[in-house]
Amino acid sequence: MKRIANYKNIDIISNSCNKFTFFKSPYAAHKTFSAVDIYYNSNIAPSPVWGEIIDIREYNTPTPVKNNNSKEYLIAIKQGDYVVRIMHIKPGVEIGEKVHVGDRLGEFIRNGYFCFWNDLCMHVECRDKNDYIRASNNKRLNFDIGEIKNSMENNEFFEGEVIQTRKNYALISADYATDGKINGFAINGYFLDGFIPLNQDYYLNYYGIISKDYCSTLENNNIEMQIYSGNQSISALGLAFSLSFNIARPLIKIIPLQYGEYFLKERDIIKIKINLKW
């Protein structure tokens, strides 16, 4: 178990095999560096914090399909003067229960907050104990990022191999950067984190850069990107980057223009050129 981030004395803890992301979501807390999404290789969601369950709410998620409601849950865990609010889990706990790190909170769910390329994850953020319902007023997390080594520079190629293709994305294994504790893909000394659309006009973009001393969300015009399979430029919706602890190899997701489009095959060699204009 390792600490991903903290707010004051609240440590957010995860299994060291998991990947995590601070920016891979368009929602409010991710834009203020106040939330982390943690990905588990299991349907069972363990608690990332200790504390007392003080609230559980069920609500509907956004949908562009009329009357196609999907359920979301908010689990509020109190620790001192603060509340850790957790989403994307169908609760298996009850109000009043005390939980320790690693205790089962419930099962992961997917709903209207998820794009087709998102894996099951839990959303974690810290709030004042009397103000944990609305989207804003979240607390900025401290990230444990050190000096990043093996970073690429602008216009260098990330070169890797397709190791898995699925209906919702292809996974690329390539040389990655590390700060000794956390691995990821880095450019100009910053880890890349989040979803970067290939087409700068695409309305969704939610990604950022993070280093020992600095983090920022970025806009589409802050980055130029090309993807090649062999020498052929390929179309895709975009790339998704996440971070992982140093025992796990980070992978790059290439997301097809639409779900189910198999546009790459295993062992294809992929080259990705990124120019960070920031």
Add this chain to the structure above:
Amino acid sequence: MQVEGFEFPEDRYYLKNHVWLKEHNHKIRIGITDLGQSLSKEIVHIDLPEKKEYIDSGDTIVAYETIKAVSQITLPFDCKVSDVNEVLWEDPNKINEDCYGEWMVEVELAEIAQIKDLCMDVQSAATYYRELIKKERERYVGYDITT
């Protein structure tokens, strides 16, 4: 008029940010569309402007929050706030219950006729939103949210 099941009444104008505008006693009432409220289920907080406040084109006039998202409304014209729907302070979720009945803010414009040039009529709005929904649905053909 219906667009993919979402209602777009013919008696008002629309913007691309899920906002409707309707003339009311020589002023303009503003709210969010049926599609807009469906993309912002369970509104739990709203920030409305002060009455008599001047709002510049492109500046935020209203901000509303669900449990996970913050949305801001901007308008393509300068205006003065003449009234706000104070019922929403207590229960902003009324917008989800009746998005065309519950307006958010009422404004005065120097020239009310300009909304015809700056906003979409229902036909244009229907075309725009139909295309928007279609494009996103095409990306998700075959995708089962439960898997």
